[in-house]
Amino acid sequence: DAGITQSPRYKITETGRQVTLMCHQTWSHSYMFWYRQDLGHGLRLIYYSAAADITDKGEVPDGYVVSRSKTENFPLTLESATRSQTSVYFCASSESGMAIYGYTFGSGTRLTVV
């Protein structure tokens, strides 16, 4: 099915472990985004990408790494997970110049770091 898919939906990991959250979109949208959702903070931008091999930091990038070797994939890696990274993570995409029509969001990954 066309759309934006995040995996896994739920993940529990231990402090200090590396974990990668996957995001895949089928529209060939230029822009992709990673947000985290926390109570009282709404959604905060972690990283975004304007195209393959072009990424940039958002509001809260520390502790995260991204890559975009292919237009359709935008994985988010926590190199050494901490409890403060327990959150719900959302991936989103939009076509270049089309952000005014809104983003399309994935269903989210709920990550718990113990």
Added chain:
Amino acid sequence: AQSVTQLDSQVPVFEEAPVELRCNYSSSVSVYLFWYVQYPNQGLQLLLKYLSGSTLVKGINGFEAEFNKSQTSFHLRKPSVHISDTAEYFCAALIQGAQKLVFGQGTRLTINP
């Protein structure tokens, strides 16, 4: 810097009552404004958006929002809510020419029977 403030973290209302969810933005340049809805355990869906033109914008599920430039507000309203409107609602802003949405903190709407 651009910011979006949702004035209420939680809004409880009775079924069939009207509701208003408040949103203010701060930006020195023109912005586009959005409301998204997040139903339990789901991603965000676009409810409505203001780009230009009429300041009253109608969206899905009977919601509407009014853009007020002088008060830098974009409040969301529905004249009669249903149980199915229980969700979290996010206001967001996009600076003209930019690609990054800035979100407010969210308002949890709870409908009581």
